[in-house]
Amino acid sequence: MLDRKFILQNAQLVAENSAKRGVSVDVDAICRLEAERMDALKQAEELNRQANEVSKQIKSAKDNDERQELIAKGRSLREQKDAAGAAQDRLEAEILELQTILPNMTHPDVPEGGEHDANEIGRGKTPVPEMDFQPLDHLQLGEKHDLFDFEGGARVAGSGFYFLRNAAVRLDLALQQFAISHLAGKGFTPVSTPDLALTSVLQGTGFNPRGPETQIYSIENTELNLVATAEIPLGGMLSGQILASEELPLRFCGLSHCFRTEAGAAGRASKGLYRVHQFTKVEMFAFTLPDQSTAMHEEMRELECEIFDALEVPYRVIDTATGDLGGPAYRKYDLEAWMPGRGESGDWGEVTSTSNCTDYQARRLNVRSKSNTQKGTDFVHTLNGTAIATGRAMIAILENHQRADGTINVPQILRPWVGCDVLECE
Template sequence: MLDIKFIRENPELVAKKSAEKDIKVDVKKLLEVDKIRLDLIQRVDALREKRNQVAEKMKGGKPDPSLVNEGKQIKLELASEEDLLKKAKQEFDDLLDDIPNMHADDTPIGGEENNQVIKVVGSAEKKEGVVDHLTWLEQRGFVDFERGAKVAGSKFFYSIGDLAKMELALTQFAVAEVEKHGFTPMIVPNLVNSRAIKGTGFAPKGEEKQIYKVEGEDLNLIATAEIPLTAYFADEIIDIDRLPICYVGYSPCYRVEGGAYGKHNKGIFRVHQFYKVEMYVFCAPEQSEQMHAKILEIEESIIAKLGIPYRVVNIASGDLGGPAYKKYDIEYFSPLDGRYRELTSCSNVTDYQARRMNIRYRDKDGQIKFLHTLNGTAMVTSRMPIAIIENSQDKNGNLNLPDVLKQTE
């Protein structure tokens, strides 16, 4: 969430940048409720003080009837004001929760069509005779969507044989590469409570739903390791000498919407379950821009070593989502149809998630402040195999696998 002080001082800016993210907010209403909330806090505090004073006077003998009556009146007034405060606080929290993070000033304004290509690496030429990944996998018996649907429903599948081995090799390679840069490996819980979901910004809004909820329990299947990684330091204060703290998490990821909103969704590209290696950083505010560049550099290095042609894209405001301040996507080139598709992403979330999860640090002067968090994809099993299969085929359909994967066999 944003600091309410920032919103009070910059209401027009907050409204403008929220609109540029295509997120509807009511800043005016928020500030009105904020004022009501503050007034009620003052009134409740005054009544509590008055109640305590009356209680003190009633000690040491039989109290005067007038004091008893005054105490009863205060109790009634206080109960009424506390009820109003509770309602005002809930309305305030709901309105504040709707406010997205601000975006960086160099963010392109607009929707997905306004994403800005800032770098292109590798050959981007269509090739004749390239077989799409789903056909290639099914011809060799490496994927089974039919039995996946029988067992779990549409968009679930079995990875078999060389596809399973490729996913395991990619995981091992990605974790090893990221670990070289000072990231500590972590295997995270696959179920988290609602606070973790809401705190990271994954709670459903509108028609789009990403999260599978366990009925009758305050538990949810994670959509990404980013969720439990963020919540790891919830309600904690970290000494600045420990920052930045870098983790590389591995987990399955579960998404309700497998192939929604007209996105490219053939084969394993957009499914309900996949596996991901996720980089995550906790750092001081002055470190976050540098750490964002570092995460992007690691992602590029991994993709380059896999021999995948790609481009780096600065994501436009309307495609950022609520938590991100700045986001880069890396898109792989498909020689099948000559198009680029998302492979990885990395986001600087500044203090947005840290405020929601109450994650703070103690600076050199002993002051307690909210830290910054960042996340980035090192490897995802629903995308990387596609990029390798489409870009590594020879004229006979055999794959010329990158050396880094051969080394993990």
């Protein structure tokens, strides 16, 4: 959520920014309603002040007549105050509804446009493999090695769910172990998170659990929802807290399951593990002071690169364009791994993304910082970044590390956890 004063003082900028990001909001209406709300608020406060004054006089009333007169006066003032207050509440709700639709402001370097306008800003250390044989996709490899059971998953939970089997389970765990170990060594506190979160926490992090386009599974008759990423519980973890500035930045790596309905995704290129309703992810999350977030964003991007370099997976780094940022992000980098089995002859597929959400989430979640030397509080900045989404990472590993004979090389770094160097054929 953007700051209301900022919106009022920069209405033109905010409107332009929203348009650029493909969100249409009537910013003028916000300004108009806010002016009305202020009037109502001031009126209510003034009436309340008068009522308080009258209340104080009652104790020292000379006689019963004067007392009764004051009581009547006080009652009338409170009634008027309540009316003004109700008007204020109505306007506030109306404004808030519009205000929450507004996306975050945008880093000046972010390219304008949609998916194809993103800037490629780097490549990983591992070159795209040159294969002198027809590479298999991860589903074919999975069949060869008995790694996935999509039919069984569908029988249990419907299309889009799956069982991992055999080495896939070990790979899945190995990826989690590796990511957690790597990040724990870089000052990130490992946490495993609740897989369910309250609706208010989802909204605070910028997810909307309602409406036909929602990506979120909700539990009927409760305020609980299955999380779509650990970003949600991690952001909510410190909601309402005032953090000591000296202790920032706080770095966490959260392990969670992720659940997504993928509403509206039908027909989008997706097969196998690429777009599923449930997967496991290790997520980086940070709370920083405002002037620390840019550096933290670069740090997270760098860590994502380290992780995929260590996995010996070729990738490119993308500076996501305005239309593709999502609401909370000020800037977003994606890592797209090369997937030899994707499309006709291999293609890039998103495996991680890291966003600097500045104070957009913190404002709604009400996470602030304070130092002894400073008066008042500031909203912190929040950042998130995928360390590893195990499903997509697994696609990239299997497809890039396959060999002509169908065996699959296990990346060096994962071997201690997988327990072997090569996945042999059945």
